[in-house]
Amino acid sequence: MASLDLAEGDRAAFAARVQDVLTRTVNLNLTDIWLTPGWLGIMDEAVRRAWLDAAREERCAAAHAAYLQDQISPPADGTTTHPSPPAQSVLRITTLCGFAVDRGGVTLTAESFGRRKAIEILLLLCASERHSQSRAELHDKLWPELSREKASVRFRVALHALHHVLEPDRAPREPTRFVRTSADRIWLDPHSVTIDADEFRAHADQLLASAECDPTEGQKALGAYQQPFLHDYPAFEWAIPVRDELAVRFTELTLATAELLLEAGDHTAAIAVCRRLLAHDPFVEPAYEVVAAARLAAGDSAGAHRAFRECERLFEEELDIRPT
Numbered sequence: 490m491a492s493l494d495l496a497e498g499d500r501a502a503f504a505a506r507v508q509d510v511l512t513r514t515v516n517l518n519l520t521d522i523w524l525t526p527g528w529l530g531i532m533d534e535a536v537r538r539a540w541l542d543a544a545r546e547e548r549c550a551a552a553h554a555a556y557l558q559d560q561i562s563p564p565a566d567g568t569t570t571h572p573s574p575p576a577q578s579v580l581r582i583t584t585l586c587g588f589a590v591d592r593g594g595v596t597l598t599a600e601s602f603g604r605r606k607a608i609e610i611l612l613l614l615c616a617s618e619r620h621s622q623s624r625a626e627l628h629d630k631l632w633p634e635l636s637r638e639k640a641s642v643r644f645r646v647a648l649h650a651l652h653h654v655l656e657p658d659r660a661p662r663e664p665t666r667f668v669r670t671s672a673d674r675i676w677l678d679p680h681s682v683t684i685d686a687d688e689f690r691a692h693a694d695q696l697l698a699s700a701e702c703d704p705t706e707g708q709k710a711l712g713a714y715q716q717p718f719l720h721d722y723p724a725f726e727w728a729i730p731v732r733d734e735l736a737v738r739f740t741e742l743t744l745a746t747a748e749l750l751l752e753a754g755d756h757t758a759a760i761a762v763c764r765r766l767l768a769h770d771p772f773v774e775p776a777y778e779v780v781a782a783a784r785l786a787a788g789d790s791a792g793a794h795r796a797f798r799e800c801e802r803l804f805e806e807e808l809d810i811r812p813t
Contacts, residue, residue: 500543507544580655580667582684584615585735586715588722592655599721602654606631606647612719614668614677615684616728621676630727648675686735689713693738697745704753707746711762714739717769740766740773747779756783771803774812 581591590597590611602608609631614620622630624644625637631647632640648668652659655667669678677684692710696702718732719725743766750759760783763776777800784792804812 580682582611582615582682584684584686584719585689585713585717586685588612588719590655597654602651604647604650606643607650607654609725610644610647610651610675611668612722612725613727614675615686616719616725616731619676620679620682620684621674623674625673627675685713686718686731690735690738693742697738697741702745702749704746704749704755704758707742707749708758708762711739711743711746711765736770740770744773744775744779747776747783751779751783751786754786756787759783772808774800774804777812 579593583589583591588599590601599608602611610627613622613627613630624641628635628637628640628644632643635643648670651668652665656665659665666681667678669676689710692706692713696707696710714735718735719728720732722728743762747759747762750756750762760780763779763783766773766776777796781793781796784790784796800812804810
């Protein structure tokens with residue numbers, strides 16, 4: 490209905506409907522329905538963007554509309570309504586090789602953030618779907634023992650510290666570039682912040698979905714996965730689901746790449762990628778099978794036997810089972 494009001498030029502009716510929709514979605518915590526292809530019945534990408542452009546002009550909707558606009562993926566033709574930010578305004582977050590943040594060539598480590606809660610806000614955003622959290626969720630996760638009012642005060646202090654570390658030269662009241670906020674949400678700006686875990690996930694998914702995965706591309710993608718997601722924060726419970734998810738992708742892509750290398754006759758490379766996988770997870774039985782097959786194909790029957798015995802011994806000693 491709001492879309493029809495907009496098409497007919499009735500801005501007053503449009504503003505009223507926008508405010509009603511926003512209130513309902515925020516109160517019911519249904520923000521994600523705005524981000525699906527057919528959110529609220531609007532399927533056309535151009536109409537969605539026009540709707541949000543108009544909503545940003547309404548005082549009651551501006552902040553939330555800006556958040557939604559940042560979250561919507563670019564159009565299929567690869568164009569975007571947001572110009573590429575200059576290199577110095579791009580923040581790159583490393584999560585698969587120890588946590589670090591590159592701010593225009595300046596490397597920030599955990600020690601750079603000072604306040605522990607400031608870095609935990611950033612870690613939570615890295616581990617969240619679409620890198621977004623509501624303020625209430627952050628309050629409950631980071632200060633569960635405090636009342637909402639006290640947690641809100643602590644959150645503002647930690648968020649200010651985070652902004653200061655990421656954008657030390659930002660003028661007072663100047664909009665933030667990297668960690669964006671609205672009345673009820675906080676998120677990482679997708680046009681100014683890149684995360685290596687996102688890139689690995691996208692590259693792995695593309696290769697695994699391909700009918701003919703290129704083993705060279707597979708090795709390249711696997712090279713980005715040096716360590717599990719935020720492995721240097723093992724007790725950070727909100728990173729565990731992402732860590733497990735990416736570990737599964739790493740395993741699947743490793744095995745697919747190893748099989749292709751084996752078929753191509755590159756036995757040494759097939760063994761190498763499997764051994765790297767086993768260094769991360771020694772209980773991936775198919776990896777031992779590929780190693781043994783590569784040894785056999787290379788004429789090393791003794792090496793193949795050793796691979797099988799290594800697998801059997803580990804499973805029996807550690808899990809008290811025999812591998813299949």
